[in-house]
Amino acid sequence: EADIYQTPRYLVIGTGKKITLECSQTMGHDKMYWYQQDPGMELHLIHYSYGVNSTEKGDLSSESTVSRIRTEHFPLTLESARPSHTSQYLCASRGGTGDSKQYFGPGTRLTVT
Amino acid sequence: DAKTTQPNSMESNEEEPVHLPCNHSTISGTDYIHWYRQLPSQGPEYVIHGLTSNVNNRMASLAIAEDRKSSTLILHRATLRDAAVYYCILSIIQGAQKLVFGQGTRLTINP
Numbered sequence: 001e002a003d004i005y006q007t008p009r010y011l012v013i014g015t016g017k018k019i020t021l022e023c024s025q026t027m028g029h030d031k032m033y034w035y036q037q038d039p040g041m042e043l044h045l046i047h048y049s050y051g052v053n054s055t056e057k058g059d060l061s062s063e064s065t066v067s068r069i070r071t072e073h074f075p076l077t078l079e080s081a082r083p084s085h086t087s088q089y090l091c092a093s094r095g096g097t098g099d100s101k102q103y104f105g106p107g108t109r110l111t112v113t
Numbered sequence: 114d115a116k117t118t119q120p121n122s123m124e125s126n127e128e129e130p131v132h133l134p135c136n137h138s139t140i141s142g143t144d145y146i147h148w149y150r151q152l153p154s155q156g157p158e159y160v161i162h163g164l165t166s167n168v169n170n171r172m173a174s175l176a177i178a179e180d181r182k183s184s185t186l187i188l189h190r191a192t193l194r195d196a197a198v199y200y201c202i203l204s205i206i207q208g209a210q211k212l213v214f215g216q217g218t219r220l221t222i223n224p
Contacts, residue, residue, distance in 0.1 A: 031209070031210070045213075056209070058211065100206040102157075102212060
């Protein structure tokens with residue numbers, strides 16, 4: 001089974017606050033991803049990383065930013081949260097060329113009031 | 114990215130086989146067919162993937178049409194825990210492997 005963790009699982013925060021959603025994996029995977037999913041809707045890729053010091057924007061434009069300083073860690077930051085950021089954020093990772101599976105974390109459900 | 118078409122919802126009975134269809138008429142030669150599922154309040158979970166030949170694993174079977182324009186995910190004996198949204202996704206397996214999730218098929222299992 002995959003070991004990929006996200007914290008917090010649930011977060012309710014006021015408008016204007018800075019937040020960081022944590023994602024960690026212990027599998028040594030190079031590739032990591034952030035997806036956003038509104039309730040009952042599709043998942044959309046917002047960020048991905050090929051490895052340390054590599055980050056790319058995904059298909060859905062997002063005001064969030066990411067960093068990849070360590071292989072196992074891929075945090076997502078919102079500098080100033082707004083109600084429009086209310087959503088579920090899902091982190092995933094994938095191993096080398098021979099591994100085609102993406103392993104997903106349990107997600108962080110963010111509510112901005 | 115090549116698109117897939119799936120029924121919005123399907124219903125089946127416990128302990129019966131379930132066949133989930135997916136159409137992908139614009140699939141390219143390098144696209145693999147991936148299936149993921151998402152149980153309520155959880156992140157997606159990999160189910161199976163294939164390129165041309167039918168594939169089997171402990172969770173399911175994947176039947177791929179000879180022209181690759183369609184595929185079917187087969188759950189051989191559905192349980193209540195198989196109730197989920199099932200996504201059929203086309204993607205290469207090299208590089209970034211950016212998965213494009215559609216609406217998927219919401220599978221309901223009746224006891």
